[in-house]
Amino acid sequence: MARPKEPTYLYLTTTGRRSGLPREIEIWFTRRTGRYYVISEHSFTSHWVQNLLANPLVRWRVEDAKLAGRARVIDPATEPELNEAIQTLSSKKYGWGDGLVVELAPDPSR
Helix, strand or coil, rough: CCCCCCCCCCEEEEECCCCCCCCEEECEEHHHHHHHEEECHHHHCCCCHHHHCCCEEEEECCEEEEEEEEEECCCCCCCCCHHHHHHHHHHHHHHCCCCEEEEEEEEECC
């Protein structure tokens, strides 16, 4: 039996660091051990990264699934194995995996 195709996009909602308003982006993603990962091509200059650094409580949806939790930037110096694993997963899925890795950890209580 064929495995269902993984969705292409995740819709990430952060809170605007200046406006306080919800800000949604469409972004490529991968999954690993119950967590979701997105990669910022423009590292810390991306507004969505700046927003989640100011407020790590985020929401995201993948197809019909709606999730909420915390976002955190993966530091390749302190978590090189995780950083490399996510970049490899992204490269396999999309042919691209360079950039700043961000982990989205679901929080069932939210």
